[in-house]
Amino acid sequence: MGKLTVGALRAVLGVVLVGTVLVQALMVWTLITGNDPEDGTLPLTALRVVTVLGLGTVQAAVVCVWRLVAMVRRGTVFSDAAFRYVDGIIGAIVAAALVWFTVTVLNAPGQREDPGVTVIMGGVGVAILGVALIVLVLRMLLAQAVARDAEASQMQAELDEVI
DSSP states (O other), X not given: OOHHHHHHHHHHHHHHHHHHHHHHHHHHHHHHHOOOTTTSOOOOOHHHHHHHHHHHHHHHHHHXXXXXXXXXXXXOOSSTXXXXXXXXXXXXXXXXXXXXXXXXXXHGGGGSSOTHHHHHHHHHHHHHHHHHHHHHXXXXXHHHHHHHHHHHHHHHHHHHHHO
16 A cells, blocks of 8 residues: 555544544533533434444444554554454444444334335445445455465475575
8 A cells, every 4th residue: 555545544534533523522512411502402312322323333443444554554464463453343334234223213203204214224224234244255355365474474484494
């Protein structure tokens, strides 16, 4: 990965992390005080709690991607340590899907006249789970690459002994 690519990715990850932390802090402040910053009258809602949790899933994924980018930059991504971060990403995506399904359930009573919206939102939740499955397949590819890298290192060591 080139320096420009790593820098651009880190800039995007940093903006996303700072943005989600600020929004999350505002939501937590609103939950604690029971006041909306705009009009001061909105009560504590389940949707706000779910939003805070959803932003937490984004933050967890961003931190894991940041750590993986650092490993790529150091050339250590093909190691067992990378699996912890990939597993973190998968967990964050699954948690995000569960949060989205919660939003769907909370939104469903207001969609009685148009249940298609709820069906579409459920489909989005399934698509989020599909992303988790894609990352799981990529994890399997990483496992194969780590195994091949270990095998290549062993063969190189044997070749060095012969020479």
